[in-house]
Amino acid sequence: MIRAVEPDTHTSAPVLAAYRYCEAVTGAQARNFAYGIRLLPTPKRQAMSALYAFSRRVDDIGDGTLPDDVKAARLEDTRALLTRVRDGAVDEDDTDPVAVALAHTAQRFPVPLGGLDELIDGVRMDLRGETYETWDDLKIYCRCVAGAIGRVSLGVFGTEPRARGAERAPEYADTLGLALQLTNILRDVREDAEDGRTYLPADDLAKFGCSAGFDEPIPPEGSDFAGLVHFEVRRARALFAEGYRLLPLLDRRSGACVAAMAGIYRRLLDRIEREPEAVLRGRVSLPGREKAYVAVRGLSGLDTRNVTRRTVRRRA
Structure with missing residues (x-):
């Protein structure tokens, strides 16, 4: 059985700003997804927006026009970000709002972050032209x-x-x-x-x-x-x-x-x-x-x- 952890009742201003950024990304780039998450209570909607914003970043790297070696390096940067999230090494005042929101989501909910590693692996498959x-x-x-x-x-x-x-x-x-x-x-x-x-x-x-x-x-x-x-x-x-x-x-x-x-x-x-x-x-x-x-x-x-x-x- 998987249970969502009861979220904190107080969220700091920097974290709220990070979530607002992720929600803006979701609303602008994932209209089908956005229709669904509107039905969630605020903490879960924020968390899903953070997951989407990270996933969108990974997809955008794969779909972009940069050379493949640069794409590969940037994908490894996103993997390094996941490591920082796992290690609790992302501060609330970090300059990357996606990192802040994802780190807070990982604290709130039992999110299996390894799934995001798999997403990066999938985009690497695209880079290889499989x-x-x-x-x-x-x-x-x-x-x-x-x-x-x-x-x-x-x-x-x-x-x-x-x-x-x-x-x-x-x-x-x-x-x-x-x-x-x-x-x-x-x-x-x-x-x-x-x-x-x-x-x-x-x-x-x-x-x-x-x-x-x-x-x-x-x-x-x-x-x-x-x-x-x-x-x-x-x-x-x-x-x-x-x-x-x-x-x-x-x-x-x-x-x-x-x-x-x-x-x-x-x-x-x-x-x-x-x-x-x-x-x-x-x-x-x-x-x-x-x-x-x-x-x-x-x-x-x-x-x-x-x-x-x-x-x-x-x-x-």
Whole structure:
């Protein structure tokens, strides 16, 4: 069982300023994520913003235009920052607000910081230009860049003390991270191709005649691009179904946060399924009103109740 530590009732001005910075980064750069964490109480929302701001820094290094050797050095700088956080060596008046907020979060909550090391490892895989022959190969990458973040986030959410099966919460959080990442990969397939990256497994691409890649706003000639997308959508849906078993293990507001974030991606997956070729023309997204609806649905607890009913039927 994972329990969130009761946060301090008094937070110093420098720490509050650091959290405000992280929340600004989150609001500006992660609108889907921001919709979900709005549903959390203030201490958990601040902590999730700190985790996002650190993760955004790592991702920005990997996605930037600097030479790879400079990127590698900067990634090791972020790893050194994690060491300072673990060692309690970040002061409240440190000039890096992300460091201050992350250090305070690590004091407040039982966050497994090793998951952020895994994120750095995943971005290093991008720097090496790794490609993936099979889904099992791609899962390793997805677990680094997304599954690990699910497990880290669980340290903030905590699990309900009397929740049956709470020992499996990290597994479900990891699986939900895989579902989100696979959805991201489908959404960004053209953008990634323009950056010289291919994430979908090579054996899947070959099966559907898509090995030529996605450098054009139309499918490769003679390919079954729609078949490829629908195949990956089914895989993502199975991951969502398994990962959603996390919801009944969380308190109401944490469950609402997860349901909102995951719900936005599930609806994005629906759009991609309806019009597969849209991902080759540009980034598919949801309008704000639809994201707001998903957030309200998450807060209502409907998804959690549905998962609970399915679990009860399965046990019966």
